[in-house]
Amino acid sequence: MTITDGELAIAAAEAGAAVVRSRYGTAVTRFQKSPLDFATAADLEAEQVIVDLLRAARPADAVIGEENGRTGTETADRTWLVDPLCGTLNFAARTPLVAVNVALRTGSDVTAAASVAPFSGEVFWTDGGQAHLRRAGVDEVLSPSADSLLVDANLDPPFPNSSAFRAVQLLADPEFTARFRPRVVSTTLAVAWVAAGRRAAYLTDGQLHDSVHFASGIALCQAAGCVVTGLRGQPLHTGVGGLLVAADQDTHRTLLAAVERQFASGTTTHP
Structure with a gap:
């Protein structure tokens, strides 16, 4: 029987996660991409395993990987977005907070996605319908909640x-700190945590269209019923870009007001 796109996304992400686990705690060889950014052998090997699996199962589809770019035709309507190790700096520092992300974009929509936490064995996934958490082969529907009061912010350029x-200045906003507690996990696993009710919200600057880092998490949050917009509340991938995802409308409204206070001032003081 042909594997569904949702199950293929899970299988591919789990295959990458197995590589990440096998490499964890070993000597890290760094492949420098910029002065402050690098890949490791785990990134490269996990991506290769994922791409090989996807190409074997869906030879007509295109694949975009973080490390090796695009394979397949430029005109393909279906494109897999692969982030083999989101949280490379955490991984290299032996901090087990990372994610393996695999998402399928069909046309302009992400129709299947999986985000795997290699060290907990948790699989956050969607086939375009509901969002689920799979543990030990058992699925449960994800339910967002703002009860934690934890807001994760991406502080990486x-x-x-x-x-x-600047997201870092949000953390000193008195109206923000009166209601929320900031967290900086430094992996897009935290986006999936919003869908799962473990974070009240997540925000980041940046242009995220076809982002291998964020496609899975965004799809999970949309499927779970979170409020998902660009940084200033605009439709995703338009205007100033960015991402503001919240468990509910009230949380989103409060954070959007904090973002707008910065934009209204017109300038920021860089730390």
Whole structure:
């Protein structure tokens, strides 16, 4: 029987996660991509395993991987977005907070996605319908909640809106700190946690269209019923870009007001 796209996304992400686990705690060889960014052998090997599995199962589809770019035809309507190790800096520092992300974009929509936490064995996934958490082969429907009051912010560059907004300054906003508690996990696993009710919200600057890092998490949050917009509340991938995802409308409204206070001031003080 032919594997469904949802199950293929899970299988591919789990295959990558197995590589990540096998490499964890071993000597890390760094392949420098910029002065502050690098890949490891785990990134490269996990991506190769994932791409090989996807190409074997769906030879007509295109694949975009973080490390090796695009394979397959430029005109393919179906494109897999692969982030083999989101949280490379965590991984290299032997901090087991990482994710393996695999998503399928069909046309302009992500129709299947999986985000695997290699060290907990948890699989967050959607086939375009509901969002689920799979543990030990058992699925449960994800239910977002703001009860934790925890808001995860991405403090890693690039910051295309840095003249008007910096996430780090949000953490000192008195109206933010009166209601929420900030967290910086430094992996897009935290986006899936919003869908799962473990985070009240997540926000980041940046242009995220076809982002191998964020496609899975965004799809999970949309399927779970979160409020998902661009940084200023605009439709995703338009205007200033960015991402503001919240468990509910009230949380989203409160964080959006904090974002707008920065934009209204027109400038930021860079730390």
